[in-house]
Amino acid sequence: MRVAVLAGSIKGGMRIAKEIENLPGIDVFVVACNVGMRSPLLRWSRELLLALKSFNWWTLTTKGCRYAQQGRLIILHRPLDDPASIERLRSLQCDVGLHAANVIYRDPTISAFRFGILNAHIGILPKYRGRCVAEWSVLQGDPTGVTVFFIDSGIDTGARTVLREFIPSNQWNRVRPFKNMLFGCDARLYRKALEALMQPGVRFEGNDILKGKRYYVMSKMFIHTVNKILRDRANLG
């Protein structure tokens, strides 16, 4: 199975690649997208800064060089939905893309992958679509976790769910670090999802959007309330 990590930075792409590259039968590519269309100077300064901030910056650099030498590190200069970028993605003949860039995917980008692009959404689908779903789940007393599903061009409306992992918020007393932990589960859960996809006769769970709602960015007042709920639970726990 050929897999491309669609990342907002080389460092971000390498982090996920490292987790999945040892899976038997997987060929990994890292596609670094120019999110926000930064100038070359700004983009490479950012990449350098991110690499230097990394604890394992030397490992990261050597790994990046190795990927580049093997033609497995692709640097996109144009937006992801630009025809030239889509053509480049198609030429990789990948089966699956892994979302790790802060971009919205349009249909031509999604269909550049045989099965589609996986997203590790930090909420439980189908109930919680959209933004701040971890916060909304805590506020409404619902389970928190991550859902890995194949995206479509809507907001978390893709119909094929690969896996769902419930991750309780009980031990956290603030929502920001809890969310960071959920975001950080992406590599591990992508690995699990790819393992599931390689099983013969893989079956997907549906994502019935009528069973859920779209959520939006949360007000400061509600975020304070969520933090208070978490603190209260952590103190009791």
Added chain:
Amino acid sequence: MDLETALSRPVQLDRRKEILRGALLRKRAELRKSWKHFISTEGLESLGSLAPEVESFLSGQGSIHDWRLAATFTWINCDASFSDCLRSIALAGKIEYRPSDTNPARLSPLDLNKLSSDERLKTLCARYRCPLNIGAASESDVAEELLRQLMVPDRAKLEAGEEFDVDIVLLKLNLVGIRAMITRDLRFLDALNYFYELPHRSLARMRASPRYVALWLCIYAQLLSVPDW
């Protein structure tokens, strides 16, 4: 585990609703003091007979009217104008209405978005002449679209300090607030929280429509006092 712990623990385990209620009441107390930042003295004077009612509603303890019954009807007809109905709802007053078994032809969010800003305003005011109808089950698509517009493009414009249509944004805030009153959907309440929290410079242009601002704040005040989210 002793009996007292065994009995009290499940109650203590989820104080979520209590914490939420406390937060809403604190915000209500803050609104009581700060609402005048949103309406200028001249704006308040321009409201005429509405001004003292708004002032006493926002500065006082404020009453709430439970409109959840409205959701049980297919549609509601009333003789009063949109403006009078909105005023009564915002000030927790009464509305003379007649439930109906039939509702008007469906308004699709796509069709709504094809209209110009002026046409959209007229269409929404005509369709929701009795604004309680925004809480009807059949209006879920429109209500979701109004919420999306507020929380995505309108919010982005306000935060970036870009031009926006004051009347239509305020109309949406009023309708979304009424939907929250009827459906108890926290997302709709939070849209009002979010706009209330925007920096005053972002909201300064809203002072151009003091009536809509005043009614939005009165609806918000009621929502903050609702005990059972």
